[in-house]
Amino acid sequence: MSDISFIILxxxxSVHLKRLLSKIAGLQAPIFVVDSGSTDDTVAIAESYGAIVKTNAFENHPKQWxxxxxxxxxxxxxxxxxxxxxxxxxxxxxxxKSFSDKDVPADVSGIYFNRHNYFQGERLKYGGYRNFYMLKMFRYGKGWSDLNENMDHRFVIEGKTIIWKDEILIEDNLKEHDIDFWLHKQIRYSNLTAQEEYQRKKGLRGQTLQPNLFGNPDQRKAVFKKIWWNMPLFVRPMIYFFYRFVIRLGFLETTSGRTxxxxxxxxxxxxxxxxIHELEKKDKKK
Structure with missing residues (x-):
């Protein structure tokens, strides 16, 4: 019996789930699928692989997790x-497959995977995306979803973390080969992100992680997020793009990567x- 259970949102x-489930079936681990009301074959595919399916209306990723x-x-x-x-x-x-709970130090509660991201079928290698560490595995009862986030979901854990650098988690969204799909998704995400940042400016939303430049990957990211939130609107996108495209060599990507x-x-x-500017204008008119 595996020491690991999988939860999948x-x-x-249907275009992705069979690919994922077929690749983890050999682990013989319990699988739970939390579905947001799919109208395609998602649930049938999940059940065909023996997954236990739960259904919950989607509001945002942190609340779904x-x-x-x-x-x-x-x-x-x-x-x-x-x-x-x-x-x-x-x-x-x-x-x-070889993982065993007894092989992990008792004070370690979380494990970061090294994610390689693909866009329109091509791996992103520059602009800060060559190696991207995400906390994806944690002890049961020691991790929870960070509800102070509105769009970007992250797990927060009690205890230390380790990083698996050479064992890659691949993220390849086949739907994003259609640029219109990607654009419409980002428009939805922009609403959630703007609401989140506006609430932070108003003091209505906190930050769970303590920023630490020498901490784990999420704590380091929290340092730069705090800087970002205090930068002037409309100026910061230009600075960030210059950083990614020039300093972090994003221009060396393929055409899809540069896009x-x-x-x-x-x-x-x-x-x-x-x-955010629109929300501020509406607030001033009240």
């Missing part, structure tokens, strides 16, 4: 939380700032 993920962690009957000491468009490399599969860095590193950030 889904919504109309909070529901998942509170409602999935986990019986293993460790949890791996994945999105349907992610799947393990052979090296990560083998690491998980990603422009759209995600500049256009999306500028759109968020425009929506």
């Amino acid at each position: 889904t919504y109309n993920e 909070d529901f998942a962690l509170k409602n999935c009957p986990i019986s293993t000491p460790w949890i791996v939380g994945l999105d349907a468009d992610q799947y393990p490399s052979v090296e990560l599969f083998n690491k998980l 990603f860095h422009y759209l995600q590193g500049f256009w999306f950030r500028f759109l968020v700032d425009a929506k």
